[in-house]
Amino acid sequence: MSIPREQLSALVASFMSYSAGHLPDDVKLRLAQMKEIENEGFAPDIYNVMEKNMQLADSLKRPSCQDTGIPQFFARVGSKWPYMDIIEDALIDAVKEATAKAPLRPNAVEVFDEKNTGNNIGTHSPWIDWEIVKDSDELELYFYMAGGGCSLPGFSKVLMPLEGYEGIAKAVFEQMTTYGVNACPPCLVGIGIAGSSEVAAKLSKKALLRQVGSHNPNPKAAEMEKLIEDGLNSIGLGPGGFGGKLSVMGVNIEQASRHPATLAMGMSTACWAHRRAGIKIKPDFTYDFFTHKGAVL
Amino acid sequence: MSTFEFKTPVSDEDIKKVHIGDVIYLTGDIVTGRDDVHHRVVISGKEPPVDLKGKAIFHAGPIMKKINAEGEPDKYKVISVGPTTSMRMEKAQAEFLEKTGVKIIIGKGGMGPKTTQGCIDNCAIHTIFPGGCAVVAAEEVVDVEGVEWLDLGMPEAMWRLKAEKFGPLIVSIDSYGNNLIENNKVDFNTKREQALENLKGKLSYME
Numbered sequence: 001m002s003i004p005r006e007q008l009s010a011l012v013a014s015f016m017s018y019s020a021g022h023l024p025d026d027v028k029l030r031l032a033q034m035k036e037i038e039n040e041g042f043a044p045d046i047y048n049v050m051e052k053n054m055q056l057a058d059s060l061k062r063p064s065c066q067d068t069g070i071p072q073f074f075a076r077v078g079s080k081w082p083y084m085d086i087i088e089d090a091l092i093d094a095v096k097e098a099t100a101k102a103p104l105r106p107n108a109v110e111v112f113d114e115k116n117t118g119n120n121i122g123t124h125s126p127w128i129d130w131e132i133v134k135d136s137d138e139l140e141l142y143f144y145m146a147g148g149g150c151s152l153p154g155f156s157k158v159l160m161p162l163e164g165y166e167g168i169a170k171a172v173f174e175q176m177t178t179y180g181v182n183a184c185p186p187c188l189v190g191i192g193i194a195g196s197s198e199v200a201a202k203l204s205k206k207a208l209l210r211q212v213g214s215h216n217p218n219p220k221a222a223e224m225e226k227l228i229e230d231g232l233n234s235i236g237l238g239p240g241g242f243g244g245k246l247s248v249m250g251v252n253i254e255q256a257s258r259h260p261a262t263l264a265m266g267m268s269t270a271c272w273a274h275r276r277a278g279i280k281i282k283p284d285f286t287y288d289f290f291t292h293k294g295a296v297l
Numbered sequence: 298m299s300t301f302e303f304k305t306p307v308s309d310e311d312i313k314k315v316h317i318g319d320v321i322y323l324t325g326d327i328v329t330g331r332d333d334v335h336h337r338v339v340i341s342g343k344e345p346p347v348d349l350k351g352k353a354i355f356h357a358g359p360i361m362k363k364i365n366a367e368g369e370p371d372k373y374k375v376i377s378v379g380p381t382t383s384m385r386m387e388k389a390q391a392e393f394l395e396k397t398g399v400k401i402i403i404g405k406g407g408m409g410p411k412t413t414q415g416c417i418d419n420c421a422i423h424t425i426f427p428g429g430c431a432v433v434a435a436e437e438v439v440d441v442e443g444v445e446w447l448d449l450g451m452p453e454a455m456w457r458l459k460a461e462k463f464g465p466l467i468v469s470i471d472s473y474g475n476n477l478i479e480n481n482k483v484d485f486n487t488k489r490e491q492a493l494e495n496l497k498g499k500l501s502y503m504e
Contacts, residue, residue: 042467046427049465053430066360066377066431066452103376105360106451116450149382149405149428165500170493177485181478182382182406184428220502227499231492235485240428241406242467243481273429 005086005093007285012094014297015289016071016143017102019277020063023054024291026211027188027274030249034186042242050239050272065273067147068104071095071126074144074209078136082283087139088128095119095126104145129202138280142209145275146268150187153179156201156266161258168193168265169228175267176232176248181241184271188212188249189232192266195259200266207252208270209278216253225251239272249274302462306351307400309420315468317477321424322464323401326352326457327438329359329378330393332385333453334446338396339389346445347457349397355426356381356404357434358452361441373441375458379431380405383423391415407469407478416470424466425478437463 023031035047057064073091077084098104099120108122109115120126133140153175159167172191180187192203215222229251238244249272258264270276278291289295298318303311305325315321328349330338337343359378366372383404386393390402390412400421402412405428416422426434440459447454469477 045465049427049430049433053427053433056432056436060432060436062432062435063360063377064432065429066358066379066435067381068360103360103362105358105377109450116452118450152382161503165502166493166496169496169500173489173493177482177489181482181485182384184405224500227496231496234492234495235488237485240425241478241481242425243484271429 002086004083005090008083008086008090008281009093009097011281011285011287011297012091012141013097013101015277015279016094016098016104018295018297019143019275019292020068020102020104020145021057021061022292022295023064023273024276025293026213027249028054030212031272034246034249037246038239038244041238041244042240043238043244046239046242063102063104064275065147066105067149068102068107069145069147069275070107071120072144072146073126074129074142074206076131076133076140078138079132079134080137081139082137091126091128092121095121137283140278140280142276142278144209147271150183150269150271153183153269154201154204154267156192156197156204156264158197159263159265161261161263163263165224167263169231171265172228172267173231173235176237177235180269181237183269184273185237185241185247186239186249186272188270188274189228189251190268190270191228191251191253192255193253193258194256194264194266195262197264197266199256200264201268202266203254203256204266204268207254208268208274209276210252210254212250214252218255221253221255225253305353307353308351312400312420312422312472315422316471316473317468317475319468320464321401321466321468322462323353323466324461324463325459327355327403327460327463328352328458329355329357329454329456331356331358331381331453333449334455335386335389335393337446339392345397346455349399351398351400353401353403354393354399355458356383356386356402359456361451361456371444373444375435375438375441377431378434378438380426380428382406383408387412391418394419394421401466403466407476407482413470413474413476416472417474420472422468422472423470425469426464426466434463437461
């Protein structure tokens with residue numbers, strides 16, 4: 001095996017293991033803010049258990065949730081990154097290593113054979129989403145552990161334009177009051193708007209990679225994020241669906257141009273234990289673990 | 298709202314004491330079982346490999362690690378074990394209670410009318426462990442006694458756990474037909490309609 005491949009896979013494996021047990025800075029901050037507000041009913045007790053869990057996961061070096069998801073990477077590869085050929089193999093090696101060492105739960109079930117492969121490697125697993133970043137020599141890598149519970153509310157569909165943006169809001173509200181209760185709220189809600197269902201679905205997942213509390217640069221989209229967030233919070237799902245003053249950590253919207261005759265929407269949710277991790281790796285394998293400031297791998 | 302400490306085997310008298318919103322800490326035998334265990338017992342009609350009477354079923358797919366224990370080649374330790382979405386088992390849960398004599402279901406989120414009826418008929422309850430708190434739960438498991446049906450894979454196998462003051466378990470369905478999460482959903486749906494009403498005219502980006 002080549003040296004760069006070994007270096008990259010070892011780095012990514014420790015990055016994955018660390019992020020299984022530690023929430024990103026923005027999520028921790030938002031949960032701490034929400035805990036202050038949620039001071040009635042079951043909510044304070046649940047927030048206390050959540051906090052204890054984060055502390056134990058850190059001190060015992062364990063995955064904070066048993067469901068470490070089906071491995072999924074979002075790679076933004078600089079056009080001048082020198083090791084283009086080895087990325088995919090290195091990521092597969094990293095998944096194997098992290099699954100054994102972290103340990104992560106083996107979640108890859110082969111479709112039709114209906115067998116768990118036992119090491120998270122399978123057909124298109126890990127799933128890798130590729131983007132090329134021009135004039136960059138860095139590899140920017142996101143790893144996201146989405147469990148089954150918070151993946152269940154996910155859907156995409158194509159609305160007729162006359163249903164309007166209110167139609168999108170209505171579908172999101174309905175999904176959150178049915179499936180959202182089981183998705184370990186408070187969730188981060190990702191919404192994609194585009195011309196076809198698969199683009200909208202993908203954008204809804206990418207919306208979850210954006211920071212909690214960030215805003216879409218388009219003022220109308222940012223307004224819609226706020227309106228849906230406030231509306232969902234007024235429902236008061238509370239932590240775990242036990243009721244409370246709030247429902248969500250936030251709402252992030254991403255968009256692509258639509259077809260004049262279609263208004264496609266996608267929705268993805270992230271549970272409160274939103275294990276999203278991002279790292280920028282330079283050609284000499286020094287790195288910036290930008291979602292978890294101060295973390296040492 | 299009251300707090301109880303129960304030990305397995307849990308009796309009908311214990312179950313009758315509790316109502317939705319009460320909190321239980323459970324000591325004793327808990328087995329994990331999710332989609333495939335329910336499929337095997339209810340749909341394929343296989344006998345459960347261990348007696349589950351008076352015990353608890355935990356909707357959970359743990360991360361387990363094999364450890365080196367003298368004389369016990371297949372000894373495991375629990376690394377992380379939190380609840381999974383209970384609603385996935387709705388189709389089979391009532392019949393599972395009937396067949397096994399399980400008294401306490403542990404999971405997350407609510408369950409539906411079939412399970413509510415199953416809890417009345419079998420004097421059983423559904424409880425919720427806070428979702429995502431899998432290391433807290435793992436630390437309340439004192440021993441992994443063994444595993445059945447490991448051919449289903451690590452998350453789906455039936456793990457036999459010994460727990461000590463396992464909780465908080467918030468009672469969401471009691472043996473009297475009350476369903477906490479369904480009650481909450483009625484409230485959420487009313488508020489949702491109000492929230493949608495408030496949005497009217499505010500998202501008119503098409504001219």
